[in-house]
Amino acid sequence: MRFLFHIGSYFLLMRRAFSRPEKFSAIYRQTMREIEKVGINSFSIVVIISLFVGAVITIQTNFNIENPLLPKYLIGVTVRDSLLLEFSSTMVALILAGKVGSSIASELGMMRVTEQIDALEVMGINSASYLVLPKMIAAVLFFPILCLLSMIVGIAGGYLSCVLGDVIPPAQYIQGIQYAFQPYYISYALTKMAFYALITTSLSSYLGYHVKGGALEVGKASTKAVVQSSVLILLANLVLTRIILQ
Amino acid sequence: MIEVKHIFKSYDGNFVLNDVSVKFEQGKCNLIIGRSGSGKTVLLKSIVGLIEVDEGEIWYNDQRFSHMNTKERQIIRKEMGVLFQGAALFDSLTVVENVMFPLDMLTSMSGPEKLERVNFCLERVKVSGSNKLFPAELSGGMKKRVAIARAISMNPRYLFCDEPNSGLDPETGIVIDNLIKELTQEFNMTTIVNSHDMNSVLEIGDNVVFIYEGCKCWEGTGHEVLKSDNEALNNFVFATNMARRLKEK
Numbered sequence: 309m310r311f312l313f314h315i316g317s318y319f320l321l322m323r324r325a326f327s328r329p330e331k332f333s334a335i336y337r338q339t340m341r342e343i344e345k346v347g348i349n350s351f352s353i354v355v356i357i358s359l360f361v362g363a364v365i366t367i368q369t370n371f372n373i374e375n376p377l378l379p380k381y382l383i384g385v386t387v388r389d390s391l392l393l394e395f396s397s398t399m400v401a402l403i404l405a406g407k408v409g410s411s412i413a414s415e416l417g418m419m420r421v422t423e424q425i426d427a428l429e430v431m432g433i434n435s436a437s438y439l440v441l442p443k444m445i446a447a448v449l450f451f452p453i454l455c456l457l458s459m460i461v462g463i464a465g466g467y468l469s470c471v472l473g474d475v476i477p478p479a480q481y482i483q484g485i486q487y488a489f490q491p492y493y494i495s496y497a498l499t500k501m502a503f504y505a506l507i508t509t510s511l512s513s514y515l516g517y518h519v520k521g522g523a524l525e526v527g528k529a530s531t532k533a534v535v536q537s538s539v540l541i542l543l544a545n546l547v548l549t550r551i552i553l554q
Numbered sequence: 555m556i557e558v559k560h561i562f563k564s565y566d567g568n569f570v571l572n573d574v575s576v577k578f579e580q581g582k583c584n585l586i587i588g589r590s591g592s593g594k595t596v597l598l599k600s601i602v603g604l605i606e607v608d609e610g611e612i613w614y615n616d617q618r619f620s621h622m623n624t625k626e627r628q629i630i631r632k633e634m635g636v637l638f639q640g641a642a643l644f645d646s647l648t649v650v651e652n653v654m655f656p657l658d659m660l661t662s663m664s665g666p667e668k669l670e671r672v673n674f675c676l677e678r679v680k681v682s683g684s685n686k687l688f689p690a691e692l693s694g695g696m697k698k699r700v701a702i703a704r705a706i707s708m709n710p711r712y713l714f715c716d717e718p719n720s721g722l723d724p725e726t727g728i729v730i731d732n733l734i735k736e737l738t739q740e741f742n743m744t745t746i747v748n749s750h751d752m753n754s755v756l757e758i759g760d761n762v763v764f765i766y767e768g769c770k771c772w773e774g775t776g777h778e779v780l781k782s783d784n785e786a787l788n789n790f791v792f793a794t795n796m797a798r799r800l801k802e803k
Contacts, residue, residue: 330659423642430602430714431656432631438659 318514324436325444325513338442346408346443346509347450351457353407354400358391358458361399362465363473365390370475380476384484387466389493396458397497398545401504404451405537409512412443413533416516417526425517440513444506451505452498459494500548507544508537555580556601556712556744561610561620563596570596571607572768580744583735583758585776587749588765589790594748595639597765598716601746602636603627614712632660635705635743637715637734641697643689643704649676650685653703660708675703679733695726699733706737713738713745724753731758752791755779764790 329335369386416439419425428435463485470478512533519529556578563571570593578584586594599605601612603619612620614630622630643652653675657668676682679699689697698718705713715734719727735758738745747754755762759776766772766786774782779791792798 334659418645422640422645423638424644426599426604427636427638427642427644429604430631430634430636431660431708432628432634433656433659 314514317518318510321436321440321514321517322510324434325440325510327434327437329437329441330433334438335442335445338438339445342442342446343450345411346446347454350404350407350450350454353403354454354458355461357403358396358400358461359465359468361395362387362391362462362467363469365395365462366466366469366475366481367473379480381480381484381487383476384466384481385487386484387481388463388485388489391459391462392493392497396455396462397500397504398541400455400458401451401501401508401541402538404454405504405508405541406534408447409508409533409537410530412509412512413516414526414530416440416513417519417529420517420519421522421526436517440510440517443513444509447505447509448502451508452501455497455501456494459497496552499552500545503544503548504541507540511537511540555615556746557611557613558597558601559611559613561597561600561607561612563593563600563605563607569768571600574610574765574768574770576763576770576773578744578746579761581739581742582745582760583738584744584746584761584763585749585755585759586746586763586765587755587790588771589750592765593768594750594765595716598714598746598748602634602714603631632708633711635702635708635710635713637698637701637705637713637718639716639720641689641701643692643697643701645689648686648688649681649692649700652689652700653707656704656708671707672703675707676700678706678737679703694721695730698722698730702730702733702737706741709741711743713743715745715747717748717750719749719751719754727751728753728757734758750790755791766790 365387366383369383370380373383416425419439425435425439428438467478467481469475470481515529515533515536516526519525558574558576558578561571561574562569574593574597586597588594596605600607603612607620610620611618617630619627619630644655647655650669650672653672654668657663657671661668663671676685679702681696681699681703684692684696684700689700692700713734718730718734722730731754734745734747737743747758749755755776756779757776759779762774762776762779763770764772764779764784764787772782772784772787779787782788782791
């Protein structure tokens, strides 16, 4: 019963978030602010993680391919496909669920307990549309950009490990990156990332928006946002992969 | 005028408001007083529509607010100014942006017009030189003043204040109380103030409603409070030994 109550409340919040806002210019301004918070401020973490993961996948793949009959450029193929198919979308989304999800839940949670959301409501402003919608728009627009960035930086990380670590000749790595390339993988990853953005922002917003109590409950909502977003991202990954790659 | 008719509100079977009926008149400071947990805040939040009552009606002049849908309520809410207990200023906005926020969202005023209105409101509550500060950089009293400026920025017909001087020293508390009274008379608003501060009752209480265990227990003027023979009210008003001794004298 409690589960059904939350499902119902979640969809009611979404309906309010997507209802006509008081002023479109205010939503636009908020969206620009959120793009900075949700997107631009996540650049550095995505770059650092993708760079190292790209380099490590290259080293590990080389370490595990012992058969001399297999060409070395297959390492490039493996790195590319690992990044494009899973890492840059799902793994980056899980990292962003931790960073962005907890930030959204705690921000809205604090606004709830300090009555800032009530203040919006009594002014006659649809607080869900003003606070939640811009976060969702910003994430849906910007998570796929972060995914693309992760693909580029991850592949560059693999290349750097070839150049600096002498793992395989860089020319063979580049050959592998280009070998049997399927552009469809990119649109597949970007589509998944847009769904993950929706899951993370809407769920975290729901948990933050409905906080009752004080700082302790805000902390709990923030933790729940990360855990539940991560689980739903993994579930969505399975469903979307089954649907899109069938 | 705001009228509350036979409202009930319960949580898990416990009545927080039990058949409360009150009239709050225009141009007066109407005070709701009572002990902590007596149901004052629930009553105030029910009146502004942040809490839905189980039964009963809430009227704003001739409009039945309690039975309106969200869109209909929004029209009345644009005529409300609310001062929350913790001021509820938006953390990410400066003082000017906070006061300008309702004007930005709900009016089509030009930039200079909005700025003129904001400056008027800030001067009216005697806040100057803090325009670019964020709420975290303000003192408790300043936050309350800025919150009042925001509440009156839309020229409201109804002003609601939830414990406006809680957390303030008595002197600053009286300044805030007097400001609320002056604004009520100046703009002829219907003002409802939640308080458990006796200074406020005596200073600004044109009409005082005493809530005891979710029921309206007594109603009168601020000065009648001291002469009442209502036992629950006397226990609340003369809670300290010093106050009791003064009454006996």
